Amino acid sequence: MALASPNLDDRRFQQLVDEAKRYVQQSCPEWTDHNVSDPGVTLIEVFAHMVDQLVYRLNRVPEKNYLAFLDLLGVKLFPPAAARADVTFRLAAPQLETVLLPVGTEVATVPTETRAAVVFATVDELPIVPCELDRLVTISASGEQVERTNDLRAGRDVPCFQAAPVAGDSMLFGLSNAVPRCVIAVRLDSRVEGIGVDPTQPPLIWEAWDGSTWTPCQTDEDTTGGLNRPGDVVLNIPDSHALAVVGGIRAGWIRCRVTEREPGVPFYSETPTVRVAEAFTIGGTTTVEHAESMTDVPIGTSEGVPGQRFRVPRSPILLDAQPVAVQVSSVDGWQDWTVVEHFGRSGPDDRHVVLDAANGELQFPPAVREADGTLRSYGAVPGKGEYIRIPRYRTGGGRSGNVARAAISVLRSSVPYVASVQNREAAGGGVDGETVAEAKIRAPQQLRIQERAVTAADYEHIAREAAPSAARIRCLPVGDEPGAVRVLVVPEVVADEGDRLRFEQLIPPGTMLSAISKELSERKLIGTRLVVQPPRYQGVTVVARLVSNGSAGDVQRDALDALYRYFNPLRGGMAATGWDFGRAVQFGEVFSVLQRVPGVGLVEEVRIYPADPVTGRRGSIVERVELEPNALVFSYQHQVVVT
Numbered sequence: 101m102a103l104a105s106p107n108l109d110d111r112r113f114q115q116l117v118d119e120a121k122r123y124v125q126q127s128c129p130e131w132t133d134h135n136v137s138d139p140g141v142t143l144i145e146v147f148a149h150m151v152d153q154l155v156y157r158l159n160r161v162p163e164k165n166y167l168a169f170l171d172l173l174g175v176k177l178f179p180p181a182a183a184r185a186d187v188t189f190r191l192a193a194p195q196l197e198t199v200l201l202p203v204g205t206e207v208a209t210v211p212t213e214t215r216a217a218v219v220f221a222t223v224d225e226l227p228i229v230p231c232e233l234d235r236l237v238t239i240s241a242s243g244e245q246v247e248r249t250n251d252l253r254a255g256r257d258v259p260c261f262q263a264a265p266v267a268g269d270s271m272l273f274g275l276s277n278a279v280p281r282c283v284i285a286v287r288l289d290s291r292v293e294g295i296g297v298d299p300t301q302p303p304l305i306w307e308a309w310d311g312s313t314w315t316p317c318q319t320d321e322d323t324t325g326g327l328n329r330p331g332d333v334v335l336n337i338p339d340s341h342a343l344a345v346v347g348g349i350r351a352g353w354i355r356c357r358v359t360e361r362e363p364g365v366p367f368y369s370e371t372p373t374v375r376v377a378e379a380f381t382i383g384g385t386t387t388v389e390h391a392e393s394m395t396d397v398p399i400g401t402s403e404g405v406p407g408q409r410f411r412v413p414r415s416p417i418l419l420d421a422q423p424v425a426v427q428v429s430s431v432d433g434w435q436d437w438t439v440v441e442h443f444g445r446s447g448p449d450d451r452h453v454v455l456d457a458a459n460g461e462l463q464f465p466p467a468v469r470e471a472d473g474t475l476r477s478y479g480a481v482p483g484k485g486e487y488i489r490i491p492r493y494r495t496g497g498g499r500s501g502n503v504a505r506a507a508i509s510v511l512r513s514s515v516p517y518v519a520s521v522q523n524r525e526a527a528g529g530g531v532d533g534e535t536v537a538e539a540k541i542r543a544p545q546q547l548r549i550q551e552r553a554v555t556a557a558d559y560e561h562i563a564r565e566a567a568p569s570a571a572r573i574r575c576l577p578v579g580d581e582p583g584a585v586r587v588l589v590v591p592e593v594v595a596d597e598g599d600r601l602r603f604e605q606l607i608p609p610g611t612m613l614s615a616i617s618k619e620l621s622e623r624k625l626i627g628t629r630l631v632v633q634p635p636r637y638q639g640v641t642v643v644a645r646l647v648s649n650g651s652a653g654d655v656q657r658d659a660l661d662a663l664y665r666y667f668n669p670l671r672g673g674m675a676a677t678g679w680d681f682g683r684a685v686q687f688g689e690v691f692s693v694l695q696r697v698p699g700v701g702l703v704e705e706v707r708i709y710p711a712d713p714v715t716g717r718r719g720s721i722v723e724r725v726e727l728e729p730n731a732l733v734f735s736y737q738h739q740v741v742v743t
Contacts, residue, residue: 111155116148167536174442175543177458179416181569182391182494183501183530185220185523187508188283188320188336190383191228192519199384199517201226206512207388207521209503218500220388220508220527223421228282228384233377235274235351241266241358245347257373260327261358265368267303269358274351275379280341283383286333286354288324289376295328296369302326303360303367306333309353310340317354320524327356327372336385336524388508388523390501390530391418391494399462402428404484406467406477415460416533418494426453426462429487443478452479458533460495462488501530504594526594526605529569553623556585563587563632566619567612571670574635574681576730584629587620588681588730589613590669599664599671603713603734606669607634638727639711639736640667640685641718644694645743647702652742655699659740666693669732679733685725704743711736 111119121144124131134141187207191199204221211217236248240262248258261269273286297303304326307314315338323331335354346353361367400410417424427434428451437451443465446452454463465479482488508523534542545561553559556575563573571592578584591612593605617632624630642663648655666672666689673679674689687708694703710719713734727733 111152113145113148113152116151117144120144120148166540170539170543173543173547175539175546176456177536177539178534178565178568179419179457180497180533181420181529181531182389182418182497183220183499183503183527184223184387184389185503185508185527186385186525187220187222187388187521187523188383188385189226189228189511189515189518190283190520190522191381191517193517194380194382195228195230195517198230199228199515201228201384201386201515201518204393204513205515207508208510208512209507210510217510218390218503218507219392219512220390220501221392222386222388224386226281226384226386228381229277229279230381231275231277231279231282231284231352231379233273233286233379234276235272235349236377237272237274237347237349239270239272239347241268252374252377255375257375258377259371259373260356261368261371263371265358265371267358267360269371270355272346272353272355273377273379274346274349274353276351278341278343278352279337279381280339281385282337282381283320283385284335284337284354284379285382286335287331287376287378287380288327288333288374289330290324290327290372290374295372296366297326297328298366299325299328301365302328303358303362303365305357305359306335307355307357308335308337308341309344309346309355310338311342311344314355314357315340318524327374334382385524389421389494390498390527391496393492393494394490395492397490397493399426399488399490402464402482402484402486402488404481406465406481408464408482410462410488412460412462412490412493414495415458416495416497417455417457417460418497419457420497420529421494422492424455424457424493425491426455427489427491428482429489430483434489446479448477448480450479497530498532499530501527502592502594503527505596526596528591528593528609531568531592551623552625553620554625559585559587559620559624562619562623563589563616566616567608570608570612570616572678573616574730576681578629578631581629583627584631585624586631586633586730587616588635589616589632590635590678590732593670598661599668600735601664601668601670603637606637606734635669635681636728636731637669637713637734638725638731639713639734640725641709641711641736641738642690643707643709643739644690644703645705645741646694646697646700647704648699648742649701650699655697656740656742659694659697659700659742660738662693662697663690663738663740664735666690667733667735669734672733682727682729682731683733684727685733687723 121134201222203225206219206221208217208219236252237245238248239245251258260271306317306319308317318336320336321334324333341352343350343352397412424439426437428437437453439455440452446465452465467475467477469475505526506522511518511521553562559575560573569592570589572590574588576586578586589608591608593601595601613632620630646659669679671678691703691706694700707721708725709721710725713736
C-alpha cells in the first residue's frame, strides 16, 4: 500500500492573506486602508485564492514526481550490509605442516524445508600453524622464575605454583611457533585431586604474550577442573600472539595465571602438579561474512561523451568494508578514478565517478551548458574506446545473515584435513537494503537536519545512518552537565534460544561505536561533549511458584519464555517494541505476565530480585526495581516452580 502523500505546504487561504498584509505594511506603510472593500485587499484575496489552489494541487503531486524530486535532491537508497561472524575450523587431527585456508573459503548453515542455506565466505587467509611444547616455566607472584622443562621430560611431578598459591603465580608454556588465531589444546596429566577449588570456577586465567603485554585467551573447554585432574584445556589464541623472549627464552608463550580470591569462591589450599604436559594445534578461527566477492569485473567501454552511466553485473554493491575503486584503461595502464558523493566540487580534470550502490550504477561526470553558452565540465571524461572495470567489489548481505550461535556448521569448500566448522557467537551486522518507502520517510528528516546535530532527534537520526545494524539508539543528556550528550547504542543480536540473550551479546562492537562517534563529532555543535556507549543494563531475576492446569513441564517452559520475552531490551515491554529506557520493573506487571501464560491456574508467589549481570550478584527481594534514565532491563536467571 502506498504511503500517504506528504503535506508539502500547509498554509491556507486566510494565512496567505494575513501574510501578504504583513508584507504590505513593511514595504508600503502609507497604505492604511485594510478594509475588505478596499481594491488592494480584494487583489490580495484573489492572489491568495489562486495560491491556495496551487498549494492544494502541489500537495497532491503523484508519488512518481515525489520520488523524482528526491532523486534530484540526491537522495539515494542505502545498500545492504553483510553479517559477520567468527568461525572456528577444527582439524581432523593435529598436522605437522601448516594448513592454509584461502580467502573465500565457503561455509554455510544447514538448509531446512523452509529456508535455504545461508552461505558465508572467509575474508582473510587463515594459516593453521602446528606447534608443540618446548618449554615449561613457573613464575611466582614475587617474580621468582624456575625452569621446569627438564623435570617434565624426566617424568617428575612439577608444581604449577607456590606450595600455597597466591594471586599472580603463573605457569608459562613455551610453544615452538607463534600461533595467532589458532585453537590449541594443552593436555595435562596431574595426580593431585581435591585441592580446594571449585572445578567449575577455578581461579585461573589463560593468557598469550604478544611481545609487549599478556592478552586473555578465550577458553572453549577445560576438562582439567582447574588443573585438578588429567584433561585438556582448549584455547583460542588472539591474533596478536608472536614469538618473544621471556626470561631469556624465545618461544610463543602462553600462561596460566592465578587470579584474585573472590568472596564465597573456593581457592587453592595447595598447588596442583603436572607430570605430563603437551600442546598441539587443533584448529583456527577467522572471520566470515555473508557476501560474495567479485574481482576484475568489466563494466563497459567508454563512448567518450560526458554523463555516461554503466551498471555492474550483480547488484547491490556493499559499502560496509573497503571502498570501491573504479579503473579506466589508458596508454599508461589502468588509471584509478575516485568515487565521490557528487560532482559539485569536481574540476574539469578530476577523475571522479559517482556510485549508486543500491542499484549498482556508475555515473561519470556530466557537462552543463552555462547561461553565457559555455560548456562547463564537472570532471574528466574517459576517452572513447577505453575499458572500464572494478578491481573488486562485494555483493549480497542482508538480515538473513544474522544467524544464531553454532548455526554455521557446513563446510562448502573442500579443505584438506578440516573436519568441522562452527561459529562461536551469533553472526551480526546484517542489514537489508533500504526500500523506497523507507527512503520517503527518511528524506524529509535528512533535509530538516541539514547534516547538523542539534536536537536529540538529530543525534539519533545521524547515529542510525552511521550504524544501520544498531537495533536501538537513544540520545540523553549527561546528568546535569551542560553541553554534554550521551548516545546509547543497542546492537541487533540473535538469541541462542527464543529470547534468552546473553549479556555479552548486548555490548556493541567497538567499530560500531567508532563509526557513530566519527559521524556525530563532525556534525555536533562546537563545545559539545559527546559520549557514545552502551546503556547500563539492570539485571532482574524473577522467582515464581505457579499452579498448573496442564502439563507442569510445558507450563514451566512457557512461563520462562514469557519472562525472557517481556524483559527483552530489544523486543520486550508492554508493546513488544523494546523495554523503555529508564522504565521501572513493577511487581504487578510480572504477576500479569505469568497469569496470561496458557495453562497457569494460579500464581501463588512472585519474588523480584535486582541482579548485576556482570558480577552475577543478586540483591534482596524488592517490590519495584528502579532504573536510571540510561538503563535497560536484562533477564538474569529466572526461576519458575510449577506444581
